[in-house]
Amino acid sequence: MNRDLSQIRKDFIKDELHAAELNSSPFLQFKEWLNEAIDKGEHEPTAMTLCTVNTEGIPSARVVLLKKLEEESGFWFFTNYSSKKGLELEENKNAAVNFFWAGMERQVRITGVVEKVSPKESDEYFYSRPEDSQLSAITSPQSQVIESRQQLEDWYEEAKQKEIKRPDNWGGYALIPTEMEFWQGRSGRLHDRIRYRWINSNWQKERLAP
Template identity: 50%
Template sequence: MKLSEIRKDYTLKTLDIKDVKSNPIQQFKVWFEEAVDSEVLEVNAMCLSTIGKDGFPAGRIVLLKGVDHGFVFFTNYSSDKGQEIEENPKVSLTFFWAELERQVRVTGTLEKISSEESDEYYFSRPLGSQIGAWSSPQSQKIPNREFLEKTIQELEVKFSKEPITRPTNWGGYRLDPIRFEFWQGRPSRLHDRIAYEKKPDGSWEIFRLAP
């Protein structure tokens, strides 16, 4: 089949401005719970888009680990994305839940969370993942897979003799959102798109976008 012939008509649900929550984080939680209940694959996977030092956008999938007044995820601060965030903390997140024919886009600014919050999550992870955070010089060139495996073996010996700690270059970020877009697939590509934009007083303007 030619790519130009691949088509899908979206017919599952609708989205109307009169039905959404006044706060977009609450609306996100409603949709997220529905995605969990629908057993969406990798429901907390999101595309984090940053701007690279070369000026080009860079996207990759990371996992959402908390939603409060913002969106929390964890990574290596020394990685490419960590360095890009340090240079320009303005980013976007994109969630796509194909099973519900839904997409959510969130734009905002990232800040590192507290050491205490990062510690709490780090020590809740399996030991293998804790060691993995130490073993990987994320985004750097390495000679082969054996390099990682050897490093892990050495760290397993090290931390069998002493308590493991969280690497100082590994931790969490929280995105402070300023814009949301909730997208619901509809027939004939006439999709429903409801957007929220944060106003100077902290309230949200809600409006519909053309598909």
Template identity: 50%
Template sequence: MSNRNIADIRKDYQMAELDEATAGGDPFAFFGKWFAEAEAAQAEEVNAMVLATVDLHNKPHARIVLLKGLDEKGFVFFTNYSSAKGLEIESNPFVALVFFWTELERQVRIEGRIEKISEEESDHYFSTRPDGSKIGAWSSPQSQSIPDRSILENNYKQYADQFGNDIPRPPHWGGYRVIPHYIEFWQGRSSRMHDRIVFSEDAMGEWVKTRLAP
């Protein structure tokens, strides 16, 4: 480890500001605007997001997944339903997402309920994946202990030989949609006086916009 003091690592954010008028009234539309700006800024892994779940013992878990779809209902990603995250989602359907685009000094936090998308939607996305990724979905018993990597390599060869170029979607693999009730947009500002604009859903299902202190 370097001799640099971790506590001394800091950055003064000065790129932009965020106000209520700029955020508008539709958090999905504003997210789309920020996402497009992050793409234009060539943000590294622009669709990478932290997914936080809670297990049966109320222990939180987090990992990076990739956003693969956004519509008027929510945020879509794909994974193995039998994985650790899949089992946690099955036991507790409330999750959180975090995007961080350091190139623009921006963060988006999302909280909501999660549900599986339709099999037709999962089939459609799976059909667009490279063949190697399709075989990988069959080959990996995700989150399970394995003695060594040869298990994966042998599984991969077995399924590649079995399916050839006609690779179906595994029944244990598919998509989830996070349906948000809370979306927070964070813009870094100088001296830690950051801008935080929050959209939260009220009892009538309408979005209420507020500003939070940093």
């Protein structure tokens, strides 16, 4: 059935954003919004769309989960270093993430540079995961073509018979922001957008047109 997608719209009326009321630190402001998203029961509040770009300038986007946030070390996520995103980050360390909390009519856009976290820090997170998640990380040659689902499940069963150890090609990344934008939906599409930019070793706030 064909649908007229142009007529699907929703007005945003839940909140408004005033630059003077926002924290001087975008990290503290983000933590406030994230905690509110968790407390209000937003679905997958730590889910973020990660965008990477290869050497040909072709972008890729996928959803990953935020696993740690520190002002000194940025936004952390974990993955297979040999995956598509891992290989693209090896070629081009510039990346962006986007959080969208539909229930609160908010999103946060973050741009920065990605660095690998230490093997020790990757170990700490890896061994904190449920065993089935550890086995999946060991089993999956992420982003590579495989023969069948059965082949993947066979590899999983084989991994269960061996000692569980974090693969060398699996670990964490930290996105260090240079720009963070807080977006609050407003009625009539006159949305509020406040951007922080890291300039001369300080965060500067400015309002953007919607």
